[in-house]
Amino acid sequence: MAGKDKTICKMSEVLASQVAAGEVVERPASVVKELVENSIDAKAKLIRVEIRRGGVSMIKVADNGVGMSREDAVLCLERHATSKLLSFEDLFEIRQLGFRGEALPSIASVSELGIKTRRAQDVEGVQVVCSGGKTSPLENSGCAPGTEITVSNLFFNTPVRRKFLKSGETEAGHIEHQLKLHALAFPDIRFIFVRDGQVVFDVPATSDLRQRIAAFTGREVAGQLLRLRPQSGPGLRVSGFVMPLSAARRNRRMQFVFLNGRPIEDKIVLRAVRDGFGGFPTGLHPSMFLYLEVEPGLVDVNVHPAKREVRFRRPSDVTIAIIESVSETLAAYARGEGEIAPAEGQASGAPSNASADASSGEGSGGAVAGGGAPFGLKPILEPQQRELQLSPRRPFVSATAPSKGATPCGKPESKQPAAKLEQSVAPDMAPPPAAPAATAVAAVPAPPAVSAEPPCAEPAQLGFRPLGSLAAGQYLLFENKDGLVMLSPRAARERIVFERLLEANKRPIPSQRLLQPVLIELDAREAGAAREALAKLEQAGFLLSPFGQRTLRVEAVPAILSLPKVEEFMLDLIRSFSSGETRMKRPRTPFEPYAIQIARSYVAREDMRPWMQAPMALLKELLRCEIPYCTPAGRPTMVPVTLNEVKRKFQAQ
Numbered sequence: 001m002a003g004k005d006k007t008i009c010k011m012s013e014v015l016a017s018q019v020a021a022g023e024v025v026e027r028p029a030s031v032v033k034e035l036v037e038n039s040i041d042a043k044a045k046l047i048r049v050e051i052r053r054g055g056v057s058m059i060k061v062a063d064n065g066v067g068m069s070r071e072d073a074v075l076c077l078e079r080h081a082t083s084k085l086l087s088f089e090d091l092f093e094i095r096q097l098g099f100r101g102e103a104l105p106s107i108a109s110v111s112e113l114g115i116k117t118r119r120a121q122d123v124e125g126v127q128v129v130c131s132g133g134k135t136s137p138l139e140n141s142g143c144a145p146g147t148e149i150t151v152s153n154l155f156f157n158t159p160v161r162r163k164f165l166k167s168g169e170t171e172a173g174h175i176e177h178q179l180k181l182h183a184l185a186f187p188d189i190r191f192i193f194v195r196d197g198q199v200v201f202d203v204p205a206t207s208d209l210r211q212r213i214a215a216f217t218g219r220e221v222a223g224q225l226l227r228l229r230p231q232s233g234p235g236l237r238v239s240g241f242v243m244p245l246s247a248a249r250r251n252r253r254m255q256f257v258f259l260n261g262r263p264i265e266d267k268i269v270l271r272a273v274r275d276g277f278g279g280f281p282t283g284l285h286p287s288m289f290l291y292l293e294v295e296p297g298l299v300d301v302n303v304h305p306a307k308r309e310v311r312f313r314r315p316s317d318v319t320i321a322i323i324e325s326v327s328e329t330l331a332a333y334a335r336g337e338g339e340i341a342p343a344e345g346q347a348s349g350a351p352s353n354a355s356a357d358a359s360s361g362e363g364s365g366g367a368v369a370g371g372g373a374p375f376g377l378k379p380i381l382e383p384q385q386r387e388l389q390l391s392p393r394r395p396f397v398s399a400t401a402p403s404k405g406a407t408p409c410g411k412p413e414s415k416q417p418a419a420k421l422e423q424s425v426a427p428d429m430a431p432p433p434a435a436p437a438a439t440a441v442a443a444v445p446a447p448p449a450v451s452a453e454p455p456c457a458e459p460a461q462l463g464f465r466p467l468g469s470l471a472a473g474q475y476l477l478f479e480n481k482d483g484l485v486m487l488s489p490r491a492a493r494e495r496i497v498f499e500r501l502l503e504a505n506k507r508p509i510p511s512q513r514l515l516q517p518v519l520i521e522l523d524a525r526e527a528g529a530a531r532e533a534l535a536k537l538e539q540a541g542f543l544l545s546p547f548g549q550r551t552l553r554v555e556a557v558p559a560i561l562s563l564p565k566v567e568e569f570m571l572d573l574i575r576s577f578s579s580g581e582t583r584m585k586r587p588r589t590p591f592e593p594y595a596i597q598i599a600r601s602y603v604a605r606e607d608m609r610p611w612m613q614a615p616m617a618l619l620k621e622l623l624r625c626e627i628p629y630c631t632p633a634g635r636p637t638m639v640p641v642t643l644n645e646v647k648r649k650f651q652a653q
């Protein structure tokens, strides 16, 4: 009997393993994970997993990997026995999935575990059984090269744990999901999954990742995959697929991220993908199959044995590579250069996509808009539709007759009495085509002149018909073949103006010179913010000069903004800068937060009435945008209500 003073005792090996098992072996799916990882580490090309009663009665994982020697077959059941890690330094060079040498002894301590294994070079294999942590003597076995591990009666000696297990159905579901992750991570391995005597799936090895994905999602979904432009950063590579925004979901079930063959859940990665889209509607999640290969020294996977967390040593490298890869892929797709251009049938295939979803068990969390195209739109706009009408050769536009450059956002400038605008400052400039609306003087500015633009598909051709407006003009209503589309003019304008401003990255934004410079008085903080923002504002088409300590002189404003009250607008804008509203976690370019703020401040005070009177013109402008579906901050610009939804509402009892 231990003396009264003795409170610390050494755990038995079995108890220590059971404690460790609590971390490693949470449920049958975690056993499957560990065993399959070992098979992958053993270079197996075929892995067969069989379970009975949700894995509680039996889990058998058989592989055709390298197998184990007689000695190893016994050693592998001892704690911290691993063939994969010998020194602390090795921890930073982990290339295998396992490295702790903990899994097998942990599993063996809470089950009856049998191993049959044989290396290719051995004439005979061996088998050993370990029950509740006690190992039987080794025996010869006439097995095929590879390893077969059978785990029976899981948690038979830890009744509390067993009690916490869910139904066989649920546990089997977890196992299937776990295997699906492995199979997506390693398309070059054939996986067979047998449940209670029935083959659930048998996916052949393939070098084509898309084919592997299709095996699980169905062809319909796989047909929408956009192959990511491979992108490398220091010690890392990004590849895989994303799906266009139209395939976004309300849940994360179509988000798969793998890091060096491990499924991970990582906020940094998901955030970067959203940013790569240039903003993403709140409440929706991009669909993706993202594969990261990172040099082992640059990532810590040793955070938790069972959890999917990782720690990147240089998270910003990861972010940049992902953003670039995703945004370049989407830009190419928008230009119609993507590797896949969904066929017409697919592009408008809302119902078929929805049914594919249902069959893969995604149910209500399915895509928000079906097919390759949201709102029944052809997703790939013609290149000339994308062309913005900002002429690089004519940085300054006429005050009286807006050139094409001014029209996209342009209410005619003649409606802006406060901003005295000079006539064209470019002497060699050919007279721009005068839009008829430009000379009209009315209480409500005339609809924007869009007729002077190059030919491109009209929304009518895209199948839109204006129906009217809602809530005193707060929303515009359209009909297309899929049903109803509601559009928020203000949100749409934010997106349009934002994208126009972003064009500044490619070519100078046309400015319009004020007839008389406007002087703006600022306080010290505002003056500081203005100085800081000067270069960005000039990039956007403002021409500014500090005038004394606290005065800002505005000489020209971007031609795409029609500003009746330059002073008020500038003050608003600079105040938003000084109050830090431009702070953004991870802007794609330093200019982006400024462009967002300029668009927001401008549109907040913009008169929407002309747009309400020209709904098709507004829609057309919006559809010309690279990402028409949301504002730069991620609020939706358009909300579809499908005919099916309408029908369902009427049929509801």
Ligand code: ADP
Binding pocket: 034, 038, 039, 042, 063, 065, 066, 067, 068, 072, 076, 081, 082, 083, 084, 097, 098, 099, 100, 101, 102, 103, 104, 105, 146, 147
């Ligand atoms: P770890 O994977 O962390 O090394 P495990 O307890 O999972 O620890 O496995 C211990 C050792 O057993 C492995 O390092 C490997 O040498 C051997 N092993 C386990 N499973 C297999 C298998 N399917 N094929 C070949 N060797 C295996």
Ligand code: MG
Binding pocket: 034, 037, 038, 097, 098, 099, 101, 103, 104
């Ligand atoms: Mg392992």
